[in-house]
Amino acid sequence: MAAGEFGGGVPAGAKTLLGHPRGLFLLFFAEMWERFSYYGMRAILVFYLTKHFLLGEKPAYAIYGAYTALVYITPVIGGAIADRYLGARRAVLAGGVFIAFGHLLIALVEGPEGAQGGYLTGFYMALAAIIVGTGFLKANISVLVGALYPRDDVRRDPAFSIFYMGINLGGFLGPILVGILGERVGWSWGFGAAGIGMLLGLVTFVLFQGDLHGAGAPRSREALKAPVLAGLSREWTTYLGAALGVLAIGWAIQYQDAIGMALIAFLILTIGYILVHAWRTLPRVEFQRILAALYLIALNPLFWALFEQQGSSLNVFTDQQVDRVILGWNVPASVFQSVNSIFIILFAPVFAGLWTFLNRRRLEPSAALKFGIGLILVGVGFFSVIWGAGTGRDGLTPAMFIILLFFFHTCAELCFSPVGLSSMTRLSLPRMTGLMMGTWFLTMAAGNFIAGQIAQATDAENRGVQGMLDVYGQIGWFSIGVGVVALVAAPFVTRLMHLETLGTPDHALAGESQLGENEAAGLDMRGELKPGR
Structure with missing residues (x-):
């Protein structure tokens, strides 16, 4: 088990930036892009449904309500899965992949104005991927922040203040950039920007995750690698279950x-x-x-x-x-x-x-x-x-x-x-x-x-x-x-x-x-x- 998993902190000799472990700024960046994508989506979702798919306002509002409701349910599940199996670090990475995939799917498979049918079904599946990804990422990224510091470290509170600025910076930039691109240039540009932003966060997370010094590791690597379904490890069975969850949520979101x-x-x-x-x-x-x-x-x-x-x-x-x-x-x-x-x-x-x-x-x-x-x-x-x-x-x-x-x-x-x-x-x-x-x-x-x-x-x-x-x-x-x-x-x-x-x-x-x-x-x-x- 990693020393930093439950708040033990990074090693004493770990490199710092502005007095904090460098992993804090890695998490700041990843969370900023996740919130950028979420608040950007939130800002243009109703407009996309009414102006691109040409739905009425009432069904658009119903879809918006179902989407935002599910976004608050899935972190409860994602947190439990990370605690029991994946660990926070793998859960955050998986969440970012699902979120980026959802946004890019919307951008690449937009369809002509007024198109519904299969295009609308594909949109529901993309929304579901974002919902599942949010469940993995949002429940666990702040756990990683705390795991960088011992419980009695006086830097913990300022660290969360810095991290929280990342949340609000993403919430500030997302509606502006995604909104302008989506409404003025093209919807695929807006959703594409959200997806590319999440990809930037993912790439950075993968390249510099060493700065987390083992924080958020799974409880048991052996249990995670153990085969549980048709030769698949518990980890990949979890990801398969999440993918099936996308299909289930994509179907259910049609019945608000x-x-x-x-x-x-x-x-x-x-x-x-x-x-x-x-x-x-x-x-x-x-x-x-x-x-x-x-x-x-x-x-x-x-x-x-x-x-x-x-x-x-x-x-x-x-x-x-x-x-x-x-x-x-x-x-x-x-x-x-x-x-x-x-x-x-x-x-x-x-x-x-x-x-x-x-x-x-x-x-x-x-x-x-x-x-x-x-x-x-x-x-x-x-x-x-x-x-x-x-x-x-x-x-x-x-x-x-x-x-x-x-x-x-x-x-x-x-x-x-x-x-x-x-x-x-x-x-x-x-x-x-x-x-x-x-x-x-x-x-x-x-x-x-x-x-x-x-x-x-x-x-x-x-x-x-x-x-x-x-x-x-x-x-x-x-x-x-x-x-x-x-x-x-x-x-x-x-x-x-x-x-x-x-x-x-x-x-x-x-x-x-x-x-x-x-x-x-x-x-x-x-x-x-x-x-x-």
């Missing part, structure tokens, strides 16, 4: 409603199991903490269902109803998807400082209170678009109002996502942490699927702009209303957490850039598990 029902049914069963198990086996205080965690989990799908309108209905609204001429350039709608990453980079340190400032004065809001604030901010974001609708040139909405929506939604994300991630690890017992985190990711997947359903309800093709704005008003008020109820309920939920006996304050939860509770929880802002979790 069935995916949603299966997901929600599985989520209900999982939560029911947690409740029964906790009630039967845990003492009163620990059971109440699980109840508090499940309360936060219950609010999670609502947040993501509204937040993920950014890549679907709000993307279409930006394309059709926003005055996008800035300094004489008609900015492609997909480019606006980079605004969220810009705001995350700018404001994560601000929120970190705010929580620390308030905590020192014993004024910091609890996790439950932050959830309420986040839901209110999401609702306010939708009203910023409603207020600005039609007030610009030629009856369009000035771009500043859609940017204002991104600002409010980013502030909501900083109040919501990292706080919830950290709370799952703090409120559950160590033997239940994996189950609680898996449930958290399942609710994120459910939220993404529901986002597709909400986007379909906007149906600008049939309801017009006012119909879309009416839906935004309804979900905006609903989010604000639930947020107010959450504020009222926060003291009661906080009492269930029994924070006084946890031994750590509820602070430092704004993002990867700060030191403190979020790092101690082993998580990053976008839901990546850090080492030891």
